[in-house]
Amino acid sequence: MSFRLAGCRPAVVNAVALVLALSTGAVLAQNNQAPAASKATAAAAAAIAKPAPAASSPAAVVPTAAPQDETAMLATKPGDATAGQAKAAACGACHGMDGNSSDAQYPKLAGQHEAYIAHQLENFKSGTRQNAIMLGMATPLSNQDMRDIGAYFASKQPLPGVADQALVELGQKLYRQGDTDRGIPACMACHGMDGRGNPGAMYPELTSQHAQYVEAKLKDFHDGVSWGKDAHAQIMPLIAKNLDPQDIAALASYVEGLHVADHSAAAASP
Incomplete structure (x- = not known):
């Protein structure tokens, strides 16, 4: 990991279901007129609905509900x-x-x-x-x-960025250690020591990201903006609300200074 300072993603079952539906309709229609006939109809439907041997085969298995989104x-x-x-x-x-x-x-x-x-x-x-x-x-x-x-x-490699030397000390402390007294965890816990992130957990790479962009997003998170309703999307708003403007500026600058000397080799490593 390197750091640079400025200036220094079945037919059978269907048939059975149809018979059941038709039989149930017949039962409801005849219920008030002929209870005995209704019972006979229900018994017949039950007999017809007995699973045939083919129904237990894999080809007869169908989803209980079709996905809403094609x-x-x-x-x-x-x-x-x-x-x-x-x-x-x-x-x-x-x-x-x-x-x-x-x-x-x-x-x-x-x-x-x-x-x-x-x-x-x-x-x-x-x-x-x-x-x-x-x-x-x-x-x-x-x-x-x-x-x-x-x-x-x-598949592309980010160009190395630079960090403001005056902001490095605070940015590095927050990124690597956090501030437990203020409820700020270390950024590296999710984004890695060198900012490469964690693809499996969907934590983004921050390496060499523009400080201006990072600062804008941290301010949004601080103000309660989230990118979803799930728990994962609520992580950054919960953390950023504890950051003050100086923290945000320092972290954004520090992140821009993070870079991997050989990004392609780092990405291929376990």
């Missing part, structure tokens, strides 16, 4: 970086063609985890995470498109 029925394969390069062309206008944005208001995506990028695109598409530009960009994307785009940017 896309959920389609298996999404791991992302394809080659396919993702073409799909990510439009992203380059803000995030840079290789994921290293030149405008600090837009986050660097180079080296970011595939699953994390895909998940955030899903959040933008659903409106869980509010951003008018990203809503328009994410809406036409399929789940596979999102994974492919994520794979493409994950």
Whole structure:
């Protein structure tokens, strides 16, 4: 891990169900007129509904309920970086063609985890995470498109950033130790010593991220903005509410100074 300072993502069962439905209807229709006939109908229905041997075979097993979202029925394969390069062309206008944005208001995506990028695109598409530009960009994307785009940017290496020397001491203390008296855990507990994050737990990589972008997001979290209703999405708002403006500025600057000397080798390590 390196640190740089400034200036220094079946037919049988269906038939049985139909018979049951028709038989039950007959029972209800005849209940008030002929109790005996109703009982006979119910008995007949019960006899018909006895499972046939074929019903126990795997081919006869059907889901109890169909998924509400048709896309959920389609298996999404791991992302394809080659396919993702073409799909990510439009992203380059803000995030840079290789994921290293030149405008600090837009986050660097180079080296970011595939699953994390895909998940955030899903959040933008659903409106869980509010951003008018990203809503328009994410809406036409399929789940596979999102994974492919994520794979493409994950294959890139973030350009090293720099940190303000005057903010390093406080930023390093908060990032590596936190402040237990104020309820601030160490950032490295989730994002790693070198800011590489944890793809399995969906904690993003922070390495070399623009300080301006990080500061803006920490301020949003401090003010109660969240990217979902689940427990995972509530982590940062709970932490950031305990940060003051000086803490936020120091952490943002420190994060920008974090970088991995050989990002591709680090990503391949266990």
